[in-house]
Amino acid sequence: MTPDDLNTDAASALDPAPSSTGHRNCPVRDVLDRLGDKWSTLILVTLSQSPQRFNALARAVPDISRRMLTETLRHLERDGLIWREVTPSTPPSVRYGLTPLGASLMSPLTELIAWAERHQPEIVAARARFNGRMANS
Amino acid sequence: MTPDDLNTDAASALDPAPSSTGHRNCPVRDVLDRLGDKWSTLILVTLSQSPQRFNALARAVPDISRRMLTETLRHLERDGLIWREVTPSTPPSVRYGLTPLGASLMSPLTELIAWAERHQPEIVAARARFNGRMANS
DNA sequence: CATGTCGGTTCTCTCAAGGTAACTATAGGC
DNA sequence: GCCTATAGTTACCTTGAGAGAACCGACATG
Numbered sequence: 001m002t003p004d005d006l007n008t009d010a011a012s013a014l015d016p017a018p019s020s021t022g023h024r025n026c027p028v029r030d031v032l033d034r035l036g037d038k039w040s041t042l043i044l045v046t047l048s049q050s051p052q053r054f055n056a057l058a059r060a061v062p063d064i065s066r067r068m069l070t071e072t073l074r075h076l077e078r079d080g081l082i083w084r085e086v087t088p089s090t091p092p093s094v095r096y097g098l099t100p101l102g103a104s105l106m107s108p109l110t111e112l113i114a115w116a117e118r119h120q121p122e123i124v125a126a127r128a129r130f131n132g133r134m135a136n137s
Numbered sequence: 138m139t140p141d142d143l144n145t146d147a148a149s150a151l152d153p154a155p156s157s158t159g160h161r162n163c164p165v166r167d168v169l170d171r172l173g174d175k176w177s178t179l180i181l182v183t184l185s186q187s188p189q190r191f192n193a194l195a196r197a198v199p200d201i202s203r204r205m206l207t208e209t210l211r212h213l214e215r216d217g218l219i220w221r222e223v224t225p226s227t228p229p230s231v232r233y234g235l236t237p238l239g240a241s242l243m244s245p246l247t248e249l250i251a252w253a254e255r256h257q258p259e260i261v262a263a264r265a266r267f268n269g270r271m272a273n274s
Numbered sequence: 275c276a277t278g279t280c281g282g283t284t285c286t287c288t289c290a291a292g293g294t295a296a297c298t299a300t301a302g303g304c
Numbered sequence: 305g306c307c308t309a310t311a312g313t314t315a316c317c318t319t320g321a322g323a324g325a326a327c328c329g330a331c332a333t334g
Contacts, residue, residue: 027257028178028250035249036173038292041165054311065293070312080263090300091310101259108252111245112172113165120164122238126217175322191281202323207282227331228280 034079039064039072041109044098047082048106051097081105171216176201176209178246181235184219185243188234218242 034040039061046052046060058069073096076082081102087093098106171177176198183189183197195206210233213219218239224230235243 027260028253030257030260031249031253032173032178036169041169055309066312067294067314068292071292078264078267079260080266086311089310091302092300092312094311101256101263104256105252108245108248112168112249115242115245116165116168119238119241120167123164123167123216126238127215129217130215192279195281202325203282204284204324205322208322223281226280227329229282229330231281 034075035109037072037075039068040076041113043069043072043076044081044102044106044109045113047096047098048103051095054094054096057096076102171212172246174209176205177213178250180206180209180213181218181239181243181246182250184233184235185240188232191231191233194233213239 042061042064043057046057052060054069054073057073058064058066061069064072073082073084077084077096080099082096083099085095085097087095179198179201180194183194189197191206191210194210195201195203198206201209210219210221214221214233217236219233220236222232222234224232
């Protein structure tokens with residue numbers, strides 16, 4: 001369980017820093033950094049229902065800006081979690097969907113999501129207790 | 138699977154923003170924000186082995202500053218994932234360990250970690266392919 | 275007398291994540 | 305002539321996470 005030192009120096013020339021979170025490039029950190037960002041999980045869950053077009057995603061994930069949608073999709077595509085299919089019509093059409101790798105991530109991810117939904121009341125209660133303890137101390 | 142709007146206004150008075158990631162306070166985001174930060178997962182995994190004292194943790198999690206260690210521990214404690222036990226001796230002794238809630242998180246978390254370790258080669262390969270495609274385009 | 279250990283707190287600084295707005299080009303509808 | 309939709313790109317700005325160092329008080333050790 002101790003994180004291994006893996007030195008993947010296949011750093012992207014286009015995107016400054018995929019391995020920038022410190023010198024120890026642990027695969028877990030690699031994945032959690034992606035899942036921990038603001039939009040990746042929402043996009044993955046949305047795409048797990050069915051492939052979607054760019055603007056459909058923008059509508060399905062409210063409040064995301066096109067800039068962040070593009071960026072997040074590129075990251076997920078680079079990591080092989082989603083595919084991107086361009087139909088060069090006018091206006092152009094682009095579809096996104098989960099790759100087998102991305103689909104395989106959904107299983108542990110949905111379990112984590114289920115845990116979060118099951119235990120959120122306990123977390124809220126714990127926060128209330130903690131705030132109470134802090135207040136009267 | 139669509140994230141619910143839950144309005145937990147039990148905002149901490151001491152710590153500005155636990156629910157600051159946008160207006161839609163989804164429990165999943167709540168958990169992933171924590172897991173996605175730089176140190177929480179490492180600390181949880183370390184504590185899942187056995188309870189640890191502050192400086193033992195600092196040694197077990199290399200490169201973490203005392204400042205971030207304190208902050209991360211407080212966050213985890215506030216969310217009810219770890220407990221904190223102070224022995225007011227001189228010098229004082231403080232132990233940290235997983236609560237039942239924190240222990241219950243380890244199950245989905247270790248699955249996610251296992252996924253990351255199993256599939257990291259594919260991710261690395263996907264990144265290499267992606268960078269290749271970008272290079273000759 | 276100086277140094278180290280315990281578990282932190284406080285301060286300042288930087289860098290990257292993310293938000294917002296404007297712009298691209300082509301085509302169709304009103 | 306103007307607005308919409310397609311899928312982005314570019315430039316600019318704000319904010320917050322995290323780094324790093326100094327400092328705390330009581331005690332022990334050399």
